[in-house]
Amino acid sequence: MTKPILEVNNLKKYFEIKGGVFGKTVAEVKAVDDVSFTVNEGEILGIVGESGCGKSTTGKAILRLLEPTEGEVKFEDQDITKLGPEEMRKLRRHMQIIFQDPYASLNPRHTVEKIVGEPLLVHGMTSAKERKDRVQELLEVVGLRAFHASKYPHQFSGGQRQRIGIARALANNPKLIICDEPVSALDVSVQSQILNLMEDLRQEFNLTYVFIAHDLSVVKHISDRVGVMYLGKMVELADKDEIYENPKHPYTQALLSAVPVADPDAQIDRVILEGDVPSPSNPPSGCPFHTRCPKVMDICKEVKPVFQEDEEQHYVACHLYE
Amino acid sequence: MSDVILELNELHTHFFTDSGEVPAVDGVSFKLHKGEVVGVVGESGCGKSVTSLSVMQLVPNPPGRIVSGEVNFKGENIAVAREKRMKEIRGNEIAMIFQEPMTSLNPVYSIGNQLIEAVRMHKKVSKKEARNKAIEMLEIVGIPRPSEVVDEFPHQLSGGMRQRVMIAMAMSCDPEVLIADEPTTALDVTIQAQILDLMRNLNKEQDTAILLITHDLGVVAEMCDRVVVMYSGQVVEEGTVREILKDPKHPYTKGLIRSLPKLYEKEQKLYSIPGTVPKPSMDHVGCRFAPRCEFAWDRCVEENPDLYELGAERKARCFLYDEKEKVTEGGPQYDEADPRG
Numbered sequence: 031m032t033k034p035i036l037e038v039n040n041l042k043k044y045f046e047i048k049g050g051v052f053g054k055t056v057a058e059v060k061a062v063d064d065v066s067f068t069v070n071e072g073e074i075l076g077i078v079g080e081s082g083c084g085k086s087t088t089g090k091a092i093l094r095l096l097e098p099t100e101g102e103v104k105f106e107d108q109d110i111t112k113l114g115p116e117e118m119r120k121l122r123r124h125m126q127i128i129f130q131d132p133y134a135s136l137n138p139r140h141t142v143e144k145i146v147g148e149p150l151l152v153h154g155m156t157s158a159k160e161r162k163d164r165v166q167e168l169l170e171v172v173g174l175r176a177f178h179a180s181k182y183p184h185q186f187s188g189g190q191r192q193r194i195g196i197a198r199a200l201a202n203n204p205k206l207i208i209c210d211e212p213v214s215a216l217d218v219s220v221q222s223q224i225l226n227l228m229e230d231l232r233q234e235f236n237l238t239y240v241f242i243a244h245d246l247s248v249v250k251h252i253s254d255r256v257g258v259m260y261l262g263k264m265v266e267l268a269d270k271d272e273i274y275e276n277p278k279h280p281y282t283q284a285l286l287s288a289v290p291v292a293d294p295d296a297q298i299d300r301v302i303l304e305g306d307v308p309s310p311s312n313p314p315s316g317c318p319f320h321t322r323c324p325k326v327m328d329i330c331k332e333v334k335p336v337f338q339e340d341e342e343q344h345y346v347a348c349h350l351y352e
Numbered sequence: 353m354s355d356v357i358l359e360l361n362e363l364h365t366h367f368f369t370d371s372g373e374v375p376a377v378d379g380v381s382f383k384l385h386k387g388e389v390v391g392v393v394g395e396s397g398c399g400k401s402v403t404s405l406s407v408m409q410l411v412p413n414p415p416g417r418i419v420s421g422e423v424n425f426k427g428e429n430i431a432v433a434r435e436k437r438m439k440e441i442r443g444n445e446i447a448m449i450f451q452e453p454m455t456s457l458n459p460v461y462s463i464g465n466q467l468i469e470a471v472r473m474h475k476k477v478s479k480k481e482a483r484n485k486a487i488e489m490l491e492i493v494g495i496p497r498p499s500e501v502v503d504e505f506p507h508q509l510s511g512g513m514r515q516r517v518m519i520a521m522a523m524s525c526d527p528e529v530l531i532a533d534e535p536t537t538a539l540d541v542t543i544q545a546q547i548l549d550l551m552r553n554l555n556k557e558q559d560t561a562i563l564l565i566t567h568d569l570g571v572v573a574e575m576c577d578r579v580v581v582m583y584s585g586q587v588v589e590e591g592t593v594r595e596i597l598k599d600p601k602h603p604y605t606k607g608l609i610r611s612l613p614k615l616y617e618k619e620q621k622l623y624s625i626p627g628t629v630p631k632p633s634m635d636h637v638g639c640r641f642a643p644r645c646e647f648a649w650d651r652c653v654e655e656n657p658d659l660y661e662l663g664a665e666r667k668a669r670c671f672l673y674d675e676k677e678k679v680t681e682g683g684p685q686y687d688e689a690d691p692r693g
Contacts, residue, residue: 080540187628217395217567222611222624229621244540251613251622274615288545289615290570294594296616302549303542306510
């Protein structure tokens, strides 16, 4: 039986909007509003959703790169939201992150050796010789060459930069990596190289990923389980084959049907949603999706649906299944 | 076959930079028929956007310039047309929408102002009539409360709404050709589905020919009749959407399609094309794709293949389809992995 490596319970992250003469808090943006899930050791949990649904904020709140407003994040049975800064710093070697934009997440003034070597130094590898060897080893692991260590980020292509970002995340042999849209800035032919690399690395080093992306096909390809977020809430979570073949939440159904498929013969019953995602600073009452839901009922406008297990390991937050 | 409305003929657009001349568009030819949707696909840096800007003479000059070649719009070569003539054409006969609607709308003018300007530029109508036309166009593109939105500003609208405004502006003079450069790339999938639906309806109802520039093969499958695949400034393959997606000929197109994660199929390992897209350069010898191609042989490195005709409007730039290759000794040996099969 696999054990959970990460448990997220009722995670909330609100951003305050200041206004008025005295800079008082006038409103809150509920970026992540009561999200719970677990990630098992060695598994890839995909999180999908449209822009502004809170998927990236969730990823950052798990690592406390953004301090959660409320809720619990348990990493290996330890609630990390209560840890002090020094304990947290020590723990970070086990929890790493890969960012979306390989152009912005690498310091342009540092060589690759310094970029990849810095986490090693921070976590106590003080010998320069050892660091140099480790950096070269890491570069080989991610498909670059040892001589790349002396180059600067601008000398690389987008795909190669993302490989550097991955090497940096791997430096301290982490257990969990949060991947925040790691391939969305890349071209298709390079995207598949990076996805394959990430899968190989997972097997080689027994990694656990939380894979955040907006591209449903990419998430389906790489994940074991998939969670769908809408307006700061998790609306559905299930095994990937289950969720793609038997989506329960009307939002998941619409989202899946909206993906253009590169097959002229594909028959899709398209559900075209009307309107836009409402503002998270003023979310609709009841179910956040009721303003666009094709199956909306009276109860949806008033009562928030509970995120609960409908079938085994298939969680959904919708009044249709209560 | 219906009439050709836009024809690119050996178009060369080069950029003259400090580090040398860059042939961003390197001899591109294709045709757009009346009422047809043609997709131009390729990865970043393949020259697809510069091709569309060249059609409108919107390539920033300097550093860019159309060096040679023709853009025939209804028999007139507009690649050499004067600015005065281009102003008549832009927005009126050929309209264009861009990827990022926020940067293509002027933030300090109201939506109505910008729509009215577009209409009054090309048509002799009063302000009142133009305003009514603007409201009517907003309604056609599915904007709720058009008579209020017309007085709002771009920042008050969401991304999908702004792209609708762009489309309303582009369609306000009933153009014969609409060039859409990555119109849905910045949008979420549910909004993308709305915009594609809208564009499809405009194409059907108003018979507007659409040149759709995109990197997304899914969007191509949804929208296009024919497809032109570009790689490193050149057209490498051309065919109907079915031919390209179901029976690709060029090794690059094959690789591109195989490396897409599929939503409705199970697969273990993704195919990936090794290496990265090369930068266009003047002193390139041989096939642009040869360094990444699993079928490449000596000839591919030495000379650049022509765009071989495989049928009516079906072309591929690869020596595998050169008639001569079949008799040349020492040519490629096709084993079980015959890429033509």
